[in-house]
Amino acid sequence: MALIEGFRVQNYRALRDVTLGKLSTDQGGDALTPFTVVIGKNGAGKSTLFDAFGFVADCLTKDVESACDDPRRGGFDRMRSLGTNEPIRFEIYYREAPGERPITYELAINIDALGRPFVESELLKQRRKGQRHGRPYPFLRLESGVGEVWAGEEAVAKVEQTEDSAKTDVELTDLRQLGIATLGTLKEHPRIKRFRDFLKGWYLSYFHPDAARSIPPAGAQKHLNIHGDNIGNVVQYMQREQGARFKEVLKRIAEKIPGIESIDAQPTIDGRLALKFNDGAFSDSFYAGQMSDGTLKVFAYLLLMEDPEPPPFICIEEPENGLYHKLLESLASELRSHATGERNAPQVFVTTHQPYFVDALQPNEVWVLKKGADGFSQITRVSDMALVNNMVEQGLPLGGLWYSDYLDSE
Numbered sequence: 001m002a003l004i005e006g007f008r009v010q011n012y013r014a015l016r017d018v019t020l021g022k023l024s025t026d027q028g029g030d031a032l033t034p035f036t037v038v039i040g041k042n043g044a045g046k047s048t049l050f051d052a053f054g055f056v057a058d059c060l061t062k063d064v065e066s067a068c069d070d071p072r073r074g075g076f077d078r079m080r081s082l083g084t085n086e087p088i089r090f091e092i093y094y095r096e097a098p099g100e101r102p103i104t105y106e107l108a109i110n111i112d113a114l115g116r117p118f119v120e121s122e123l124l125k126q127r128r129k130g131q132r133h134g135r136p137y138p139f140l141r142l143e144s145g146v147g148e149v150w151a152g153e154e155a156v157a158k159v160e161q162t163e164d165s166a167k168t169d170v171e172l173t174d175l176r177q178l179g180i181a182t183l184g185t186l187k188e189h190p191r192i193k194r195f196r197d198f199l200k201g202w203y204l205s206y207f208h209p210d211a212a213r214s215i216p217p218a219g220a221q222k223h224l225n226i227h228g229d230n231i232g233n234v235v236q237y238m239q240r241e242q243g244a245r246f247k248e249v250l251k252r253i254a255e256k257i258p259g260i261e262s263i264d265a266q267p268t269i270d271g272r273l274a275l276k277f278n279d280g281a282f283s284d285s286f287y288a289g290q291m292s293d294g295t296l297k298v299f300a301y302l303l304l305m306e307d308p309e310p311p312p313f314i315c316i317e318e319p320e321n322g323l324y325h326k327l328l329e330s331l332a333s334e335l336r337s338h339a340t341g342e343r344n345a346p347q348v349f350v351t352t353h354q355p356y357f358v359d360a361l362q363p364n365e366v367w368v369l370k371k372g373a374d375g376f377s378q379i380t381r382v383s384d385m386a387l388v389n390n391m392v393e394q395g396l397p398l399g400g401l402w403y404s405d406y407l408d409s410e
Contacts, residue, residue, distance in 0.1 A: 001344045002198050002312045005031035005102065006093035009052045011081045014045040016376035020367060023093045024104040024125075024136055029381070033365050035339040037332075037350045038379070039358060039402060040369035045377035046351040049369065050204070050317045053349070055079075056090055056107065057202045059119075063176040064109050068117045076109070076117045081376065087120050096194060101127050104136060105195060107178070118175035120144060124195060139191050142179045145172035149179075151188040203311035203346075207300055209293035209322065218271035223307060228300040235265050235303075236273040242308075253302045256334065257295060258327060275299075293322035298331065305338045310346045320354035332360035355399030363389055366398065368407050382407060 006021030006029075021032035040046050051072065058067035068076045080088055087110035095102050103126045110120040124140040139150040150166045172179060183189050184196030204226055211229035220237035221230050238246040250263045264276045277291055291299075301319065304310075316335075320328055339348040352358065358366065363383040372378045382388055382398065388406055392398055401407060 001346060002094055002096050003031070003034065003098070003347055004092060004094045004313065006091070007032070007053075008089075008091040009049070010089040011084050011086050012052050012055075012088050012090075013048045013079060013081060014371070014375070014377045015048055015052060016081050016084075016374075018045075018049070018369075018377055018379050020379060021093070023091055024102065030364065030383075032347075034345065035336040035348050035350075035365055036367070037352060037358070037361055037365055038367045038369055039352055039407070041353065041408075044369040044371055046353070046369055047317060048377070050315060050351050052090070053202065053313075053315050054204045056092075057199060057204060059107070059109070060178055060181055060196065060199050063174070064117045064119055064178070065176045068109075076111050076115075094198070096198070101129070102136075103191075103195060105180075112175075116176075118144070119178060122147075122179045124180065124192060126191070139189075140179055140183065142170070142172070145175045145179070146170070147179075149183055149189065149192070153190055198312055201311045202313045202315065203304075204315045205304075205317065205319075207297060209296045212296045212300060213291075216272070222309075223311075224300065224304050228296075231296075231300060231303065232273045232275060235275060238306075239265060239273065249303075249306045253299060253306070256302055256330070257298050258324070260295065263299075294324060294327070297322055298327070301331065302334070305334065310338075310344065313347050313349065315349045317351050318353065319350060320352055320357055325354070325356045328354055328357040329360040332357050336360070336365075355403040357399065358402055359397040359399035361398055363392055363398065368402075370408060 004021070006019065006023045008019040008023055009015045010017045019026065020036070022029045038046055038049060055067055055073070058070065067073070068079060073079050087108040090107045092105045093102055103124065106121070106123040108120040109117055111117055119142070121144070122140060122142040123138055125136040125138040127136045138148075141147045147170060149168050149170050151168065152166055170183070172182060180192050180196045180199070184192045206226045207228040211227050212231050214229060216230050216232050219233055220240050221233035222237050224230065224234050238249060250265070254260050254263045259279050260277055262278045264278070266274050266276055268274055277295065297319070304314070319331060323331070335348050335350065339345055363385070364381070366382040368380050368382060369377050385407065388401055391401055391406065
């Protein structure tokens with residue numbers, strides 16, 4: 001499974017210049033872990049960082065203007081950091097699999113003379129096969145929709161003659177569309193296609209318990225959507241396609257939700273599927289519409305982790321909302337196990353401000369966001385804090401240290 005080793009965002013609201021992990025131009029830090037958690041006080045920039053991932057994903061699935069005009073963002077002018085006229089920039093440094101050569105994607109979004117957002121530049125690059133050091137070479141390079149693309153599996157060939165023959169000049173007609181969105185659909189650009197598919201597969205959770213309570217229209221669906229309002233459809237798909245595994249999945253999930261003895265699925269007269277939860281106290285089960293926000297949220301997360309074809313990257317904002325505090329350590333452990341488990345395990349990225357959740361984490365998994373004196377966010381990896389590392393080695397829980405302000409003092 002692909003792994004993001006580093007992510008940089010510039011000029012995005014409070015994130016004037018924030019880097020997590022390592023980049024092609026900065027190999028000094030350690031790569032992001034499969035399970036990565038960002039913590040911080042209210043207003044530190046956690047939601048903005050979560051939305052930065054969402055914005056990049058939206059630029060692909062929609063276009064940059066639609067992504068900017070999303071009601072959560074309010075347009076480019078409200079998104080760009082105060083006091084700057086520079087473009088909003090993103091850099092993703094990732095590997096398609098362990099041992100593969102890393103790939104870098106750079107994206108810059110700006111506005112034209114009429115105030116319309118457009119893709120100012122795009123770069124997708126990788127080192128040549130067998131090359132361990134030196135400058136990565138591009139297989140996509142665009143400036144305002146004009147540039148070059150190299151066909152085939154390799155970024156740039158080893159000899160000048162082959163390099164020229166593999167290179168094609170391109171000019172996009174719509175500067176609101178990402179180049180990877182257009183060129184990634186062409187068979188002759190398999191590298192671009194794989195990155196496009198990776199980015200398109202990101203899952204950012206915008207779970208709404210009220211939406212999950214509704215019984216959706218009939219129809220099996222393979223994957224949980226970002227709002228969680230198709231839980232019944234996913235369960236219907238699992239029941240139809242996975243047979244015995246379906247019952248085992250419901251049993252495993254029930255065992256992990258406190259107060260729930262069993263979960264069952266009951267077909268409705270119009271072909272839909274209603275979830276029933278039994279807490280052991282009553283002979284009759286409760287339907288999903290009668291369950292608490294916390295129970296539905298945990299069920300949705302656990303169902304997501306049972307997906308046999310998981311998304312490559314899962315991003316969850318403040319999973320603790322609505323959950324009993326003693327449940328948070330076990331949820332953190334479940335998410336870590338999911339991220340570090342089997343070969344096709346996804347990378348999981350979480351933002352939180354709950355110390356009980358942080359108690360289950362290791363210093364290298366946690367990053368602390370805080371506001372600097374200039375009003376912009378700064379980020380530090382907890383494993384770079386010598387005092388905190390020493391205290392964790394002595395057996396002190398990381399969440400307790402954060403509650404006592406040790407993580408904010410460095």
